[in-house]
Amino acid sequence: DGGITQSPKYLFRKEGQNVTLSCEQNLNHDAMYWYRQDPGQGLRLIYYSQIVNDFQKGDIAEGYSVSREKKESFPLTVTSAQKNPTAFYLCASSNQVLPKINQPQHFGDGTRLSIL
């Protein structure tokens, strides 16, 4: 079955530690996205990548980093510079973005990150 796999499902971070969240897709999608979800809020875009070896900052990129070395993979690192990392993190992917063509985003099941 095609889909998006996020791991781990739960993750705990110690103070001053970097942690990496995994996102893998086998949908052959060009574009991939990372969102953060806080209680009572909508999703906010952290980073996105439209093509391999290229990525752009979203609305709340500070304290996060990404890489896109393979089409299938878009890992997110939450660095120690992110002072409030406790949240639910969602990865998404979509087909190549073309003007006025419907390219819905498909989501993984998320990773819940907490501070120890």
Place this chain on the structure above:
Amino acid sequence: GEDVEQSLFLSVREGDSSVINCTYTDSSSTYLYWYKQEPGAGLQLLTYIFSNMDMKQDQRLTVLLNKKDKHLSLRIADTQTGDSAIYFCAESMNTGFQKLVFGTGTRLLVSP
């Protein structure tokens, strides 16, 4: 500016219809989406509507779009307890990539 608003909570009885409302701000949005999120899970795409349409029906789901008022609604007919979840509307911004702006989500509670 980018702002998508939804009411936070809706409670209905099983078998009734549910109507979840959403207002958005960008008149140049091309597509508008409805996603469903069950507890501890990701977002599941339910349906979408192109901005030049007024209505779209898909089994128990009906989407109405009033472009003049920038108002979007999702009607769920014959609501079931399994429909209990958070529902997000999202607008696709007219940018160089498919940026989605999400509402805060409406928590739907269906009681027997």
